[in-house]
Amino acid sequence: MNSPVLPVTSKPWISGAEPPFVRISKVTKRFGDFYAVDDVSLDIYKGELFCLLGGSGCGKSTLLRMLAGFETPTEGRIEIDGQDMAGKAPYERPTNMMFQSYALFPHMTVEKNVAYGLFRDGVRKAEAMEKVAEMLKLVQLTPFAGRKPHQLSGGQRQRVALARSLVKRPKLLLLDEPLGALDKKLREETQFELIKIQETLGVTFIVVTHDQEEAMTLASRIGVMNAGQIVQVGEPPEIYEHPDSRFVADFIGSVNMFEGRVSEDEVDYVRLDVPELQGPVHVGHGVSCTIDQKLWYAIRPEKIRLTRERPEGVRNAFPVYVEEVAYMGNLSIYRLKLASGKYVHATRANLSRHEEDTITWHEDVWASWADNAGVVLTR
Template sequence: MAQTVFAPWDEPAEKPLIRFRNVTKRFGSFVAIDDLTLDIFEREFFALLGPSGCGKTTMMRMLAGFEDPTAGAIELAGEDIAAVPPNKRAVNMMFQSYALFPHLSVYENIAFGLRRDKRPKADLDDRVAEMLKLTRLEKFARRKPHQISGGQRQRVALARSLAKAPKLLLLDEPLGALDAKLRQATQFELMDIQEKTGTTFVIVTHDQEEAMTVASRVAVMDEGRIMQVATPERIYEAPDSVYVADFIGEVNIVSGRARAIGDERYAVEWQEGQTPLIAASERPFADGQPCHLALRPEKVAIHAEQPSDIDNAVQGKILDIAYLGNLSTYHVEVPGGQVIKAQTANTRRISRRSYTWEDTVWLSWTPTAGVLLPE
């Protein structure tokens, strides 16, 4: 049986779990969130991604009830939550610091919220056991937080947040305190737990790799506005703006002026005396309109000789080489002084480098390799 793709945002009949409607949040004269409208659906793993100060944590704090919108409305499951105090919302929040009780065991940390809700003992025991199993902490139930590792503490905080079965779990930079290897492993654990529980997760992060790994959709933010909301694949392959293209991953941005040369094909005049670059684009451009070609380094091939029968071939000189183990990135200066990065995979264990510093090389790419963007 074919697996159905999870994409409720493409279904007009689907009702969002969370709805931001024209939400503005001001702190004095500073606008933290600027007339923002956004839908998040049930069972989504949604990432708010952006640099420090872009408003992502403010959005999360408004969802949790720690801040109120200055204007607009936030709905949870069709209900305006403005008047609902934080402790009465079907929302839980996991903080970057985990905020575990140092004097309580792992078991008691997870049970804390359930005890406050006066759950019957048998129910409470069953629920904590379920959470310990989900987060693979059964062996550590009697230990105190200082007796377990950072990754395990992170899982305790997660288990405690999920114990009361919230409709929505907010995660504020949850993996920030973990080292790179553990962070990677924990990302997959988070995805697994989210899928098993069916809880809607909203994660705030400035780590693009994290957002691209865990999320069903990513909202890229800047200065209180959402620049683009899409699946990680679309954000990377079809960015809406130079800002989004530049924010996610490595990219070459070549500026020029567009001229239509056929059906959804444009010549980009980018440097005087140079052959125009050819780009395919469904987005229309007027003749002479300023444009930017966003081109990922892995889509740029590098050659010793001028390649034939290729639309885009540019000669340049290697300025720098970054060897990253699995990849090598060549920084190539092309006419006019712009540096274009080209990436090659190091597929053989020991291979003599084909190109070195100061070599003259040719770069090439197909018309569909880049994304043509307006100013």
């Protein structure tokens, strides 16, 4: 949730001020009868840190490998910096790829690992070592130049792999689950280092990840994938606050989902009959729908307010029973049971160290939310 909010002028996907740097047009990859990637079209712009996000087997790594040249599209076209990549081998492309395993040479020092690609390309030693020193300084590994990979921590090995990928200054860096091998705290710290390095160099990054929080933190934009297809592309706040399908709403973060039918359809509001809530939900804006149409209503746990008395002037308020409370330090998660038997979750930020009269286990309370707090989904 920490992605910077950029002005529209810095968002070429909105302003149209420049052509896409990477253009994927109707790309399909089949393995026999299996569609790993299915008719994907996607534009990525120069200087972006773009994340492909999805679960295992959704096609994100296959799409990355086609960009790198390790797989050939069955159908479709890939362009990088205005050039068609058809028939170009990986070493002929303006790309480099950083693998999840890091693939460091265990018998080489950090310095030699980073320099390896430059020497393979015939760069003179003095020039190569100057570039290596510059890159090690950028990733804060200068004191470790003489060490070997087994003498480094996981985070340090990750930065060596990143330096090796960037030292040749590719136009496009492809990263396949780059932080997957790190523990949670180190992964969070490294995310911000990755953003800083990308902004410093201005290289376009495409990152594959299954971690929603990682994508939300890193990305200028996210492409959510499912079953070989891109199901939604948007900036992190758009993906989180305005998912356009039940899959995206459920995949990104935590959500409470209800099925309902339209009972009132007006220009400035919609009312849904929701059996699991045993009452109507008031939506404070118009929705493209018809009377009696089946829809789904999604509400995030942090949007739900818990009170012992029914709040005045709030249309969406429902009695619940507090069955469980999980204390997570920065927040508490409430597992609530509706009269219908359905369970929902609410979260509350723990803003002070000692709170008296806090709602706790085995209480009958009210769960409420604002008219515009939820999202209506048609698919």
